[in-house]
Amino acid sequence: MLKMHNIRKSYRTDTIETHALRDFSLEVNEGEFVSVTGPSGSGKTTFLNIAGLLETPTGGQYLLDGQEVGNLSDRDRSRLRNEKIGFIFQGFNLIPDLNLFDNIDVPLRYRGFNAKERRRRIEKSLEQVGLSARAKHLPAQLSGGQQQRVAIARALAGEPRFLLADEPTGNLDSLMARQVMELLEFINEWGTTIVMVTHDPDLARRAQRNIQIVDGQVSDLRQSIAQPEIASA
Amino acid sequence: MIGYYISLAIRSLRGTPILSALMIAAIAVGVGASMTVLTLNYMMSQNALEHKDKVLYAVQLDSWDPNQAADTANEIPWQLTYPDAVALLRSDIPTRQVAMHRFGFTVNLDESDMRPFTANTRVTTRDFFSLFDVPFEYGGTWNKEADSAAVQSVVLSKETNEKLFGGENSVGKVVQLNGEPFTVVGVLKHWNPSPKIYDLNNNPFADSEELYIPFGLHRKYEIYSWGNTNGWTSSAPEGAEGYERFLLGEHVWIQFWVELDSAEQKEAYEQFLTGYIREQKEQGRFERPLKFALSHPSEWLVLNEVLGNDNRVLGWASLAFLLVCVVNAVALLLAKFLRKAPEAGVRRALGASRNAIFTQHLIESSCIGVLGGLLGIILALAGLTGIRALAMGQVDQIATMNWEMMLAAVGLAIFASILAGLYPAWRISRTNPSVYLKTQ
Numbered sequence: 001m002l003k004m005h006n007i008r009k010s011y012r013t014d015t016i017e018t019h020a021l022r023d024f025s026l027e028v029n030e031g032e033f034v035s036v037t038g039p040s041g042s043g044k045t046t047f048l049n050i051a052g053l054l055e056t057p058t059g060g061q062y063l064l065d066g067q068e069v070g071n072l073s074d075r076d077r078s079r080l081r082n083e084k085i086g087f088i089f090q091g092f093n094l095i096p097d098l099n100l101f102d103n104i105d106v107p108l109r110y111r112g113f114n115a116k117e118r119r120r121r122i123e124k125s126l127e128q129v130g131l132s133a134r135a136k137h138l139p140a141q142l143s144g145g146q147q148q149r150v151a152i153a154r155a156l157a158g159e160p161r162f163l164l165a166d167e168p169t170g171n172l173d174s175l176m177a178r179q180v181m182e183l184l185e186f187i188n189e190w191g192t193t194i195v196m197v198t199h200d201p202d203l204a205r206r207a208q209r210n211i212q213i214v215d216g217q218v219s220d221l222r223q224s225i226a227q228p229e230i231a232s233a
Numbered sequence: 234m235i236g237y238y239i240s241l242a243i244r245s246l247r248g249t250p251i252l253s254a255l256m257i258a259a260i261a262v263g264v265g266a267s268m269t270v271l272t273l274n275y276m277m278s279q280n281a282l283e284h285k286d287k288v289l290y291a292v293q294l295d296s297w298d299p300n301q302a303a304d305t306a307n308e309i310p311w312q313l314t315y316p317d318a319v320a321l322l323r324s325d326i327p328t329r330q331v332a333m334h335r336f337g338f339t340v341n342l343d344e345s346d347m348r349p350f351t352a353n354t355r356v357t358t359r360d361f362f363s364l365f366d367v368p369f370e371y372g373g374t375w376n377k378e379a380d381s382a383a384v385q386s387v388v389l390s391k392e393t394n395e396k397l398f399g400g401e402n403s404v405g406k407v408v409q410l411n412g413e414p415f416t417v418v419g420v421l422k423h424w425n426p427s428p429k430i431y432d433l434n435n436n437p438f439a440d441s442e443e444l445y446i447p448f449g450l451h452r453k454y455e456i457y458s459w460g461n462t463n464g465w466t467s468s469a470p471e472g473a474e475g476y477e478r479f480l481l482g483e484h485v486w487i488q489f490w491v492e493l494d495s496a497e498q499k500e501a502y503e504q505f506l507t508g509y510i511r512e513q514k515e516q517g518r519f520e521r522p523l524k525f526a527l528s529h530p531s532e533w534l535v536l537n538e539v540l541g542n543d544n545r546v547l548g549w550a551s552l553a554f555l556l557v558c559v560v561n562a563v564a565l566l567l568a569k570f571l572r573k574a575p576e577a578g579v580r581r582a583l584g585a586s587r588n589a590i591f592t593q594h595l596i597e598s599s600c601i602g603v604l605g606g607l608l609g610i611i612l613a614l615a616g617l618t619g620i621r622a623l624a625m626g627q628v629d630q631i632a633t634m635n636w637e638m639m640l641a642a643v644g645l646a647i648f649a650s651i652l653a654g655l656y657p658a659w660r661i662s663r664t665n666p667s668v669y670l671k672t673q
């Protein structure tokens with residue numbers, strides 16, 4: 001599903017060059033649920049952004065679904081992102097002046113689905129996260145946990161094969177965090193590959209595989225290789 | 234997708250009503266001001282004879298004061314003396330030629346209780362209508378002989394015919410001009426070119442005449458000019474007294490146009506004019522260096538400064554003002570778009586390409602442009618109404634907006650707002666989405 005080899009990413013400001021990722025290598029198999037942990041500033045978000053084609057690496061090789069994505073145009077990368085990848089953020093990142101229906105509509109619009117198909121998918125994904133009754137509400141009218149469920153619904157509406165979550169429970173209390181985690185596990189059981197960054201060791205342990213990023217690298221090389229027996233479980 | 238972007242734009246504009254109103258107002262004020270000025274300039278520089286521009290010429294002869302050049306743009310009097318006009322009319326070189334001036338008659342009908350009224354009249358040779366492409370509703374122009382003999386024929390404008398005969402075919406009917414019977418030979422269709430290119434000496438933006446009478450009537454009715462009459466000497470041929478002294482004197486008051494369809498014709502006519510001036514010099518007239526001018530209608534408009542330098546400067550100034558408004562709109566748009574950058578970041582994460590983000594924002598600024606343009610038209614219409622009120626009827630024809638100018642206004646507004654939106658939209662589409670997706 002995902003294969004990164006010696007990925008580098010450095011940010012250059014006027015004087016300082018930060019190496020967010022250095023010789024970063026990782027494989028994730030189809031259907032895996034991988035949790036990513038590591039100290040603050042170690043490069044977890046940078047890794048997710050590169051994996052999700054939001055940023056381009058400074059060097060190295062990245063194969064998504066067997067396709068080399070390093071040299072793709074912005075248009076192609078955006079299309080891949082739209083079709084294959086779902087994002088969930090710590091801050092939910094719902095568009096505040098769009099109601100839930102219209103928020104979930106956003107990726108489907110870029111996908112080019114017709115109105116009927118969009119409606120079908122929006123309703124289905126709202127149902128999956130248990131918020132069908134709230135379609136016309138604005139994000140601000142929901143609790144944090146509900147907002148994150150909408151964000152998950154939005155990420156799922158396009159039926160992506162790959163879900164990237166950056167501290168999805170970071171802003172939630174433990175009860176809501178557990179609900180969101182259960183939802184992610186449920187989604188994973190239905191076949192979606194998930195990579196989730198988290199600070200919570202309990203949640204990290206619930207994933208099939210945990211990798212730790214320290215200083216822009218996977219700390220234990222054994223972690224970066226997908227374990228087939230788990231992947232197929 | 235365009236529909237989606239437009240609905241997003243409307244939502245976004247409604248989301249920040251005050252900022253949106255400011256941006257729309259900035260565009261509208263700029264467009265309104267420049268469209269007011271540009272409309273005036275555009276209407277002023279219309280050439281109703283564009284299609285015949287190459288073959289028509291206004292004729293000027295320098296018969297002026299030997300001690301001082303005429304006070305015109307090319308130092309040749311705008312108009313001719315009567316004797317010169319009559320002499321030129323004898324040439325058979327031009328395909329058509331017109332000698333004419335402005336006059337006025339009191340009009341009434343026999344056995345009618347209609348009040349007599351004064352009508353602006355053009356005293357002209359018969360070719361006037363064909364040379365200037367004046368369309369007839371009924372009848373036509375008068376006979377050739379009426380150009381030199383006193384024939385009491387009259388052509389009515391459409392409006393005059395409506396006033397006198399309720400718009401029906403009045404050819405053959407008689408109207409009283411200054412108490413004398415004139416037979417109607419033709420009725421025009423509506424015709425009111427602006428600027429009035431055939432007569433730029435008397436308010437180029439006034440309405441066309443209400444009556445047209447033959448050129449051969451001068452002596453019979455002692456017709457003077459209602460237009461400009463300029464002279465530099467009171468001398469006149471010996472023995473000429475009274476009206477004859479005016480008619481044959483050295484004042485210029487006759488406008489003269491010719492149609493020369495070929496280069497050969499034009500050359501022959503130039504030779505003819507040269508010969509005529511030489512001949513007159515021998516008789517003691519035309520004491521200045523030999524000089525005449527043949528100007529195409531387009532050149533005639535420039536020469537007469539119908540669109541003056543002031544108007545041109547004003548035109549540029551108004552465009553500069555529009556630019557200032559656009560720059561303001563750029564600043565407002567940039568502020569607005571950057572504030573919405575997190576949303577753009579989310580959209581990028583969900584699959585929007587840079588182009589999609591760029592287009593979305595450009596469409597938002599175009600919506601501002603359309604609204605600003607519509608409001609700008611209203612402002613321009615108000616501005617033109619104000620100018621009409623100030624000028625008290627002098628500029629009614631030019632201080633109006635036609636459809637083309639309204640379309641131009643919306644076009645200008647969209648252009649201005651796209652211009653204003655280009656940079657902000659580009660900025661927002663280039664920003665790295667991940668920057669805006671960090672923890673809020």
Ligand SMILES: Nc1ncnc2c1ncn2[C@@H]1O[C@H](COP(=O)(O)OP(=O)(O)OP(=O)(O)O)[C@@H](O)[C@H]1O
Binds near residue numbers: 012018040
């Ligand atoms: N846009 C940027 N410009 C410059 N430096 C950046 C940028 N984004 C990230 N960095 C740097 O790259 C390093 C890794 O950042 P990253 O956001 O990936 O850390 P993280 O592991 O997600 O941390 P956290 O757990 O606090 O979210 C940090 O040192 C950060 O300062």
Ligand SMILES: [Mg+2]
Binds near residue numbers: 044045046166
């Ligand atoms: Mg992070």
